[in-house]
Amino acid sequence: MATLTQEQYRYSHTIGFYAQNGRGFNNPVDVALGRDGVLYVLNRAGSDVELRMPYKRVTMCTLDEDYLGEFSSGGTEEGQLMWPAAVAIDAEGNVYISDEALHRISIFDARGRFLAKWGVKGSAAGAFDRPAGLAFDQDQHLLVVDGLNNRVQRYTPDGRFLGQWGKGGCGLGELNLPWGIAVDRAGDVYVADWRNDRIQKFDAQGRFLASYGTSGRGDGEFSRPSGVAVDAEGNIYVADWGNERVQVLSPDGGFLAKFRGESGLSKWGESYFIANQDELQERQKANLEPELNLSPTADLREESASVEKFFWGPIAVKVDDQGRLYVVESCRHRIQVYRKVTR
Amino acid sequence: MSEHDTALMAHLLRRAGFGATRAELERYVAQGYEATVEELLHPEQTPAALEDEDLIRRYHVDENSLMLVESCQTYWLYRMINTRRPLEEKMALFWHGVFATGYTKLNQPKQILHQIAMFRRCGLGSFPTLLLEVSKDPAMIFWLDNKDSHKDAVNENYGRELLELFSMGVGNYTERDVRQCSRAFTGWTIRNASLHTARVARDSVWPYGRLDWQFEYRDDDHDAAEKTFLGHTGAFNGEEIIDIICRQPATARFIARHLYNFFVADEPQVPAWQSVPPCDPEAVRTLMDAFVKHAYDIRAVMRVLFNADFFKRARFSKVKSPTDLVVGTVRLAGGHRFPDVEDVALALETGYMGQQLLDPPSVEGWHTGSEWINSATLMSRVNFASRQFADVNKPGVRAIIDRVRALGTRQSPGSVVDACVDLMGPLTVDARTRQQLVDHVAAAGDVDFEANGDSTSAAERIRELLQLIVATREYQLA
Numbered sequence: 126m127a128t129l130t131q132e133q134y135r136y137s138h139t140i141g142f143y144a145q146n147g148r149g150f151n152n153p154v155d156v157a158l159g160r161d162g163v164l165y166v167l168n169r170a171g172s173d174v175e176l177r178m179p180y181k182r183v184t185m186c187t188l189d190e191d192y193l194g195e196f197s198s199g200g201t202e203e204g205q206l207m208w209p210a211a212v213a214i215d216a217e218g219n220v221y222i223s224d225e226a227l228h229r230i231s232i233f234d235a236r237g238r239f240l241a242k243w244g245v246k247g248s249a250a251g252a253f254d255r256p257a258g259l260a261f262d263q264d265q266h267l268l269v270v271d272g273l274n275n276r277v278q279r280y281t282p283d284g285r286f287l288g289q290w291g292k293g294g295c296g297l298g299e300l301n302l303p304w305g306i307a308v309d310r311a312g313d314v315y316v317a318d319w320r321n322d323r324i325q326k327f328d329a330q331g332r333f334l335a336s337y338g339t340s341g342r343g344d345g346e347f348s349r350p351s352g353v354a355v356d357a358e359g360n361i362y363v364a365d366w367g368n369e370r371v372q373v374l375s376p377d378g379g380f381l382a383k384f385r386g387e388s389g390l391s392k393w394g395e396s397y398f399i400a401n402q403d404e405l406q407e408r409q410k411a412n413l414e415p416e417l418n419l420s421p422t423a424d425l426r427e428e429s430a431s432v433e434k435f436f437w438g439p440i441a442v443k444v445d446d447q448g449r450l451y452v453v454e455s456c457r458h459r460i461q462v463y464r465k466v467t468r
Numbered sequence: 469m470s471e472h473d474t475a476l477m478a479h480l481l482r483r484a485g486f487g488a489t490r491a492e493l494e495r496y497v498a499q500g501y502e503a504t505v506e507e508l509l510h511p512e513q514t515p516a517a518l519e520d521e522d523l524i525r526r527y528h529v530d531e532n533s534l535m536l537v538e539s540c541q542t543y544w545l546y547r548m549i550n551t552r553r554p555l556e557e558k559m560a561l562f563w564h565g566v567f568a569t570g571y572t573k574l575n576q577p578k579q580i581l582h583q584i585a586m587f588r589r590c591g592l593g594s595f596p597t598l599l600l601e602v603s604k605d606p607a608m609i610f611w612l613d614n615k616d617s618h619k620d621a622v623n624e625n626y627g628r629e630l631l632e633l634f635s636m637g638v639g640n641y642t643e644r645d646v647r648q649c650s651r652a653f654t655g656w657t658i659r660n661a662s663l664h665t666a667r668v669a670r671d672s673v674w675p676y677g678r679l680d681w682q683f684e685y686r687d688d689d690h691d692a693a694e695k696t697f698l699g700h701t702g703a704f705n706g707e708e709i710i711d712i713i714c715r716q717p718a719t720a721r722f723i724a725r726h727l728y729n730f731f732v733a734d735e736p737q738v739p740a741w742q743s744v745p746p747c748d749p750e751a752v753r754t755l756m757d758a759f760v761k762h763a764y765d766i767r768a769v770m771r772v773l774f775n776a777d778f779f780k781r782a783r784f785s786k787v788k789s790p791t792d793l794v795v796g797t798v799r800l801a802g803g804h805r806f807p808d809v810e811d812v813a814l815a816l817e818t819g820y821m822g823q824q825l826l827d828p829p830s831v832e833g834w835h836t837g838s839e840w841i842n843s844a845t846l847m848s849r850v851n852f853a854s855r856q857f858a859d860v861n862k863p864g865v866r867a868i869i870d871r872v873r874a875l876g877t878r879q880s881p882g883s884v885v886d887a888c889v890d891l892m893g894p895l896t897v898d899a900r901t902r903q904q905l906v907d908h909v910a911a912a913g914d915v916d917f918e919a920n921g922d923s924t925s926a927a928e929r930i931r932e933l934l935q936l937i938v939a940t941r942e943y944q945l946a
Contacts, residue, residue: 302526
C-alpha cells in the first residue's frame with residue numbers, strides 16, 4: 126500500500142457559522158456522521174450562565190451545509206445537556222452523547238427524540254467522572270472514555286456495564302485525563318491520552334499495543350491531543366489541540382502530514398455577508414493574515430486567535446468512508462473538511 | 469510562632485494577595501516576614517502561576533476562545549484563586565483599577581485579558597516601561613480612541629487621560645500639554661483598525677468568532693514635528709513623552725497615592741486628590757522618595773511599602789473590594805480548585821457586589837473603600853460568603869473544623885469562638901460581636917466532638933459559626 130503524503134490532502138470547504146441557535150454552531154466539540162449524510166454537531170456553548178442554556182444543543186446538517194434542524198438544550202433534566210463532550214451513532218442510527226458535568230450518557234433517536242440515559246458520578250465500575258470520548262466497537266458495544274477516572278469503559282447500547290480498562294499514570298497502557306477515542310477496522314482502539322501527550326493503541330480487550338508521540342511541537346509530537354480517528358487504511362488522524370493543528374500518522378505511528386488550517390468562508394458565512402455588505406467591504410480591505418512576529422515559544426493560540434483561517438481549538442476529528450477528514454474547531458465554531466486526492 | 473507573627477503575615481497576604489489559609493500562613497511565618505515579602509516580589513521565581521491552565525481550557529470551552537466577558541472574568545477569578553504568584557495577580561488587579569479599560573465599549577473581552585497579562589508581566593517592573601506598554605496596548609488604544617488620532621486630526625482622549633488619570637493628576641499640566649502629548653501619540657494605532665471598528669460597532673462575532681487585535685505604529689500618520697511639552701522641546705514621539713512624564717514629581721505623588729490607597733488604607737477617591745491631602749502624608753512621601761530613588765521601579769517601591777511600619781499598622785483599614793471578598797473567601801473555604809460548571813457564578817457574584825471585572829464603570833475605574841458598601845451589595849457579600857462555608861466537606865472548612873477539634877474534644881462556646889475567629893483571619897472582632905457569637909454557640913451548650921460517638925453535630929455547629937463570622941462587619945475589612 127502506498128504511503129500517504131501531505132500533498133494528497135486538500136482543503137475542501139468549511140461548514141459553520143457562529144450562532145446561538147438555528148443554522149450554525151456554538152463552541153462545537155464533536156461531530157458524528159449519521160445515516161443519509163446527516164452530521165450531528167455537538168454544541169457545548171460556553172459559558173454556563175442561564176441565558177446561554179438554549180445554545181447548548183445538537184445541530185443537524187449535511188456536508189453541503191444544508192441545515193436540517195436541532196435538538197436538546199442546556200440543563201440537567203432528561204434530554205438536556207450541560208457539558209456535552211462527545212457524540213457517537215449506533216447501528217440503529219441512534220445518537221449517544223456523553224456529558225462531563227452530568228456524568229451520564231444520553232441517547233436520542235436519529236431525529237433527536239430523547240430515548241434514555243444512564244450514569245452516576247463516581248469511581249466504581251459503571252460510574253463516571255467526566256465521561257468524554259465515545260466510540261462503538263465492532264460488537265456494537267459503546268466505549269466510553271471516563272476522563273477523571275483514567276479508564277475506558279465498555280457498555281451495551283442500553284447501558285449495561287461490561288468491563289473496563291486503564292488506570293491513571295504515565296506508563297505504557299496508563300492514562301492521564303484521556304479524551305477522544307476511535308476504533309479501527311481491525312477492532313483495535315485508539316485513545317487520545319490527553320495529558321500524557323500521546324495516542325495509545327489497545328486491542329479490543331483493552332490490552333496495550335502501542336504508544337505514539339511524545340510532548341512537543343515537532344512532527345509526530347503532541348500537545349494535549351484531544352481527538353483521534355482512523356481511516357480505512359489504518360492511518361491515524363489526531364486533533365493536536367494544544368498545538369492548534371491536526372496530524373496524520375501512518376498505521377505504525379510514523380508521521381505523515383500536518384495541517385494548520387486554511388478555512389475560507391462557509392456558505393452560511395457567505396449568506397451573512399450578503400446581508401452585511403458594509404462589514405464585508407471592511408473585511409475585504411483588511412489583512413486577515415497579519416504578520417504577528419511571535420517568538421518560537423509563543424503560544425500558538427495567539428496565532429490562531431488572530432489568523433482566521435487557522436485552526437483554533439481543533440478538538441475532534443472524524444473520517445468518513447470517502448476518506449474525508451472533518452476537523453471540529455471549538456473556538457471558531459466551524460468544521461473544516463479535507464479530502465484525499467488520488468495521485 | 470507568635471500570634472503577632474501570624475496576624476501580621478495574614479495582613480501581608482490579604483494585601484499582597486487574596487488571603488491565605490492557616491497552613492499557608494504557617495509556611496510563610498516559618499520563612500519569616502522579609503523573606504516572604506521577597507518571595508512575593510519575585511513571582512518569576514515561582515515556575516508557573518497556574519498548574520492547570522490546560523484544564524481550564526479543556527473543561528470551560530469558552531475560556532479557550534474567551535469570546536464572552538463572563539468567561540474572561542471567570543478565567544481571571546479562577547486564576548486569582550489558584551495562582552501560586554499572589555502579588556503578580558494583585559498587581560494586575562491594581563493596575564486594572566488605574567488603567568481602567570472596559571468591555572462595554574470594546575466588545576472584545578479577550579483583548580482586556582491581554583492587557584491584564586501585560587500587567588502581570590510589567591506590573592512590578594519599571595513604570596516608564598509599563599506606561600509604554602499601556603500606550604501600545606490594543607485595548608487601551610481602542611478604549612481611548614487613539615486609533616482615531618491622526619497626524620492631521622488629533623484626538624486628545626488618550627493624551628488627556630495619560631496625564632490626568634494614568635500619571636500626574638489634574639492640575640499639574642496645561643491644555644497645551646495635553647495637545648502636545650496627544651500629537652506625540654499619533655500613529656499609535658491597531659492593525660486593521662477600520663475592520664475592527666466596524667465589528668465592534670455591531671458587536672459582530674461573525675462568521676467565526678472574534679479576531680485578536682495587534683498594535684501597529686504608522687510612521688506616515690505620526691506627527692513628527694517639534695513639540696513643547698512640560699517645558700521640554702523636541703520632535704517627541706510617545707517614548708520621550710513618557711520619559712518626561714515619569715520625571716515629574718506629580719507622577720511620583722500620583723502613583724504613591726494610588727499604591728497607598730490600594731495596598732495600605734482607604735483614601736478619598738482620585739477626583740478629590742487635587743484638593744484633599746493624603747491621610748498619611750509621611751507615608752506617601754516615603755513611597756514617592758522610593759519611586760524616584762529607584763528610578764521609577766515599582767518592585768522597589770512595593771518593597772518599601774510592605775516593610776514599612778505604616779503598612780504593618782494598617783490592619784483592617786480597608787474595605788475589601790468585591791474581588792478581594794470573593795477570591796479570599798473561596799480560597800479560605802477551599803472551593804473552585806478544579807474547573808467546574810459552577811465557576812462562572814464567581815463572575816456574576818463580583819458583579820452583584822459592584823465590581824464587574826474587565827468592565828469598570830468609567831476610565832476612572834471603581835470608587836473604593838466605603839463606596840463598595842450599600843444595602844444591596846452588603847447583602848450579596850454576606851450571602852455569598854455564607855454559602856461558601858455551608859458545606860463541612862469543603863477542604864478549607866474541613867481544615868478549620870479539624871484544627872478546632874485538635875484543641876480539645878469538648879470545648880466551651882467562648883473557646884470555640886476564639887479559635888474560629890483566629891482561624892478565619894486571624895480576625896479582630898469587637899467585644900459585642902464576640903459576645904453575640906458566643907451566645908449563639910452557647911444556646912446549644914459546649915461543643916463536644918465525641919457526643920454520642922458522632923462528631924457530625926459538632927462539625928455542623930462550627931460550620932454554622934463560621935457562617936456567622938463571615939457575616940460580621942469585621943470580615944468585610946482587609
